[in-house]
Amino acid sequence: MKVGLFIPCYIDQFYPQVGIATLQLLEKLGCNVSFPLNQTCCGQPMANSGFAALSKNCDKNFVANFRGFDYIVGPSGSCVLHLKEHLHDEQHPGEAQHIRKHVYELTEFLVDILKIEKLDASFPHKVGLHNSCHGQRGLHLSSMSERMLPAFSKPQQLLSMVKGLELSLPVRSDECCGFGGTFCVFEEAVSVKMGKDRIADHATNDVDYITGGDVSCLMHLEGILKRNGSNVKTVHIAEILNSSL
Amino acid sequence: MSISKLSHAEAAEQFIKDEPRTDWHDETLWFVRQKRDKAAHGLPEWEKLREWASQIKDHTLSNLDNYLKEFESKAQDNGVIVHWAADGEEHNRIIYDIITHHKIKKIVKSKSMLTEECGLNEFLHAKGIETVDTDLGERIVQFRQEAPSHIVLPAIHLKKQDVSDTFHEHLHTEKGNNDPQYLTEAARQHLREKFIESELAITGVNFAVAETGGFIVCTNEGNADMGAHAAKIHIACMGFEKMIPKAEHLSVFLRLLARSATGQPITTYSSHFHKPREGQEMHIVIVDNGRSRQLGRADFRNSLKCIRCAACFNTCPVYRRSGGHSYHTAVAGPIGSILNPNIDMRANADLPFASTLCGSCSNVCPVKIDIHDQLWKWRQVLVAEGYVDTTKKIGLKGMAFVLARPGLYRFAGKAGRAMMRMFPWLLNNKLNPWYKQREMPAPPKESFRDWYIKNKQQ
Numbered sequence: 216m217k218v219g220l221f222i223p224c225y226i227d228q229f230y231p232q233v234g235i236a237t238l239q240l241l242e243k244l245g246c247n248v249s250f251p252l253n254q255t256c257c258g259q260p261m262a263n264s265g266f267a268a269l270s271k272n273c274d275k276n277f278v279a280n281f282r283g284f285d286y287i288v289g290p291s292g293s294c295v296l297h298l299k300e301h302l303h304d305e306q307h308p309g310e311a312q313h314i315r316k317h318v319y320e321l322t323e324f325l326v327d328i329l330k331i332e333k334l335d336a337s338f339p340h341k342v343g344l345h346n347s348c349h350g351q352r353g354l355h356l357s358s359m360s361e362r363m364l365p366a367f368s369k370p371q372q373l374l375s376m377v378k379g380l381e382l383s384l385p386v387r388s389d390e391c392c393g394f395g396g397t398f399c400v401f402e403e404a405v406s407v408k409m410g411k412d413r414i415a416d417h418a419t420n421d422v423d424y425i426t427g428g429d430v431s432c433l434m435h436l437e438g439i440l441k442r443n444g445s446n447v448k449t450v451h452i453a454e455i456l457n458s459s460l
Numbered sequence: 461m462s463i464s465k466l467s468h469a470e471a472a473e474q475f476i477k478d479e480p481r482t483d484w485h486d487e488t489l490w491f492v493r494q495k496r497d498k499a500a501h502g503l504p505e506w507e508k509l510r511e512w513a514s515q516i517k518d519h520t521l522s523n524l525d526n527y528l529k530e531f532e533s534k535a536q537d538n539g540v541i542v543h544w545a546a547d548g549e550e551h552n553r554i555i556y557d558i559i560t561h562h563k564i565k566k567i568v569k570s571k572s573m574l575t576e577e578c579g580l581n582e583f584l585h586a587k588g589i590e591t592v593d594t595d596l597g598e599r600i601v602q603f604r605q606e607a608p609s610h611i612v613l614p615a616i617h618l619k620k621q622d623v624s625d626t627f628h629e630h631l632h633t634e635k636g637n638n639d640p641q642y643l644t645e646a647a648r649q650h651l652r653e654k655f656i657e658s659e660l661a662i663t664g665v666n667f668a669v670a671e672t673g674g675f676i677v678c679t680n681e682g683n684a685d686m687g688a689h690a691a692k693i694h695i696a697c698m699g700f701e702k703m704i705p706k707a708e709h710l711s712v713f714l715r716l717l718a719r720s721a722t723g724q725p726i727t728t729y730s731s732h733f734h735k736p737r738e739g740q741e742m743h744i745v746i747v748d749n750g751r752s753r754q755l756g757r758a759d760f761r762n763s764l765k766c767i768r769c770a771a772c773f774n775t776c777p778v779y780r781r782s783g784g785h786s787y788h789t790a791v792a793g794p795i796g797s798i799l800n801p802n803i804d805m806r807a808n809a810d811l812p813f814a815s816t817l818c819g820s821c822s823n824v825c826p827v828k829i830d831i832h833d834q835l836w837k838w839r840q841v842l843v844a845e846g847y848v849d850t851t852k853k854i855g856l857k858g859m860a861f862v863l864a865r866p867g868l869y870r871f872a873g874k875a876g877r878a879m880m881r882m883f884p885w886l887l888n889n890k891l892n893p894w895y896k897q898r899e900m901p902a903p904p905k906e907s908f909r910d911w912y913i914k915n916k917q918q
Contacts, residue, residue, distance in 0.1 A: 222908050222909075224863065224869065226908065227873070227907050227908045227909055228873045228876070228877060228903075228907055229877075229901045229902075229903060229904065230901070230904075230908075231904055231906060231907055231908035231911050233908075234908030234911075234912075235908065235911060238912070238916075250908075250909070250912050250916070252866075252909060252912075252913070253866040254866070255863045255864070255865075255866055255869040256863040258863070260856070260859060261856055261859065261860050261863075263817065263836065264839065264852065265812075265813075265839030265840050265842055265843030265844075266856045266857075266860065267840050268843075268844070269856060269857060269860035270860060272860070273860065273863050273864045275864070276863075276864055276866065348817070348818035348819055348820075349817075349819075352818065352820070352822075353819060359820075359823055360497060361775065361820055361823035361824045362507070363500055363501055363503075363504075363506040363507055389820075390777055390820075391777045391818035391820070393777070393816060394816065395815070395816025395817065395818075396816075396817075397852075398815070398816050399894065400893040400894055401469060401813060402468070402469045402472065402778070402814060403469070403473075403893040403894075403896055403897070404472055404473035404476045405469070405472045405473075405476065405778055405781050405782050407896075407897040407898065408479075408482065408781045409777050409778075409781060409816075410898075412486070412781075437899075437901070438894070438898030438899045438900065439897065441898075442897060442898055
């Protein structure tokens with residue numbers, strides 16, 4: 216199984232440890248992983264700001280990097296959702312279509328394709344799970360409180376395999392953290408208020424860490440936590456699933 | 461009415477400055493959202509009902525011309541006078557003509573977001589005619605010369621103390637008395653007087669049935685009935701998307717509407733109007749005001765399925781923290797953000813961006829409007845039409861240029877991180893909105909790619 220590792224631009228630049236954990240985890244689980252060296256960004260920042268027309272060359276670059284893989288896996292639900300919904304390449308429509316159908320968010324890939332039932336991981340801490348909207352509502356990584364459908368959660372299923380981890384959910388288990396791409400700067404006040412409220416909801420559970428499948432949400436929450444001198448830390452789910460004592 | 465001239469982001473920032481009030485607003489509406497969840501969970505067929513409602517509305521919108529003609533002819537057979545208004549101005553003029561023809565002085569109105577959309581109150585006020593809003597929440601905001609901040613709960617942004625102050629000023633209630641029963645009784649006495657005196661009643665329409673020519677008005681206070689039954693003339697105002705084909709379809713919508721809106725199994729009063737009673741005159745004003753334009757936009761026509769339950773308001777994490785007035789339009793919240801750019805693209809270009817695209821609005825919508833996808837699509841339209849800030853445009857153009865060139869992206873990334881390490885004040889200052897209330901991420905020396913080349917490609 217040839218897996219192309221997709222590390223979104225801001226993870227590449229600011230959170231290399233998330234890329235490393237994702238790669239090591241996939242390799243541990245027997246995947247033949249390569250990281251195409253000329254990848255940049257999925258194009259989402261432009262598209263969500265109304266400039267989808269400007270992301271054409273970005274799309275082209277993505278297709279050039281990721282054609283020919285059986286699966287493409289990335290540790291970010293929101294970037295993966297963008298690719299699934301919007302990736303186009305006029306010169307290589309077949310390849311773009313293949314990528315759209317075979318691009319997976321990490322936890323989705325572990326549960327649905329690799330069908331992982333046990334993990335050799337240990338993370339003896341109190342952890343709060345933040346359900347990121349694009350992963351949850353867009354990729355259906357877990358059930359949603361608004362819908363009257365049976366409950367499930369792919370990230371939770373994986374976290375339950377980690378030794379020593381004590382998981383808790385906030386009361387509003389699937390409310391948005393307020394990051395929202397460029398929303399976080401153009402609607403700064405609402406964005407921060409939403410983030411503060413998410414943190415307060417987790418804080419009532421006395422967690423050591425907040426985790427999730429999207430670095431963007433975690434980066435936003437981390438920024439607020441650090442500014443307020445909190446002891447609560449953020450950690451991407453790949454780092455937990457890859458950790459051992 | 462004071463409609464804010466500020467952009468959504470600016471008005472929201474003002475609102476959030478009073479953090480305890482923001483928290484209270486958020487929690488109050490979240491409570492309503494939870495009531496909605498409980499009510500929806502109580503029906504095993506909930507998702508099926510949503511699907512049916514969505515299909516009925518799809519079908520109706522595809523055959524709207526026929527259903528509107530059928531409705532008009534049945535209503536006329538019932539003795540109702542039907543008017544057609546191309547826009548808000550024409551809607552207001554039709555009503556004004558009826559008022560002047562009958563030399564009416566006293567008018568009561570039950571809550572109608574369409575008349576808010578058309579600016580009827582201001583129009584009549586300017587002509588020296590006062591209308592009294594009879595929905596309690598709407599009466600409160602009317603006293604305060606404010607617009608409703610929510611389509612179902614017009615005064616939800618106000619606390620008991622605010623209502624007490626308002627009533628003290630306008631109804632001369634005891635100063636500082638916040639007792640809800642006392643205040644409600646004062647409003648009841650005041651409104652009772654208005655109902656009895658009124659010569660003309662204006663109501664909205666929740667559903668209009670093509671098959672019968674009748675229409676249905678849903679209220680929790682019975683104020684539409686009080687007005688319509690006491691007055692000599694009843695004018696019902698409706699946007700043309702209120703149509704449903706048959707009376708039997710009502711069962712689907714009435715089960716969804718109140719559960720989605722407030723978590724009630726059904727509204728307290730679902731009043732059916734078919735014909736004027738003896739000696740009464742009944743009018744219906746059917747309004748377009750941009751709806752046919754929206755119907756013609758393939759990406760946005762679905763927004764006309766809306767039954768105005770406001771479930772998308774209550775679930776929206778942005779609405780709950782920014783308040784309805786920050787949307788500066790009659791219909792706020794996520795649905796307003798996809799309806800209003802159609803009415804005025806320039807004035808409402810900020811609204812589709814007042815969302816994180818979290819998708820909760822689409823999930824709660826009882827008629828399955830793809831609200832968050834339409835928000836995304838409106839952003840594309842607004843940018844293409846040039847209704848976007850120049851700074852944003854330059855920034856994103858630059859970003860797209862860099863991100864399409866791997867070598868440049870890596871150079872910029874490395875240089876950027878080095879600058880952040882060496883000159884942190886370049887970004888850690890008040891010109892950076894991220895930094896205002898958040899720390900920047902710590903820039904590592906090595907990107908993932910650098911690590912990969914060093915550790916995996918030797």
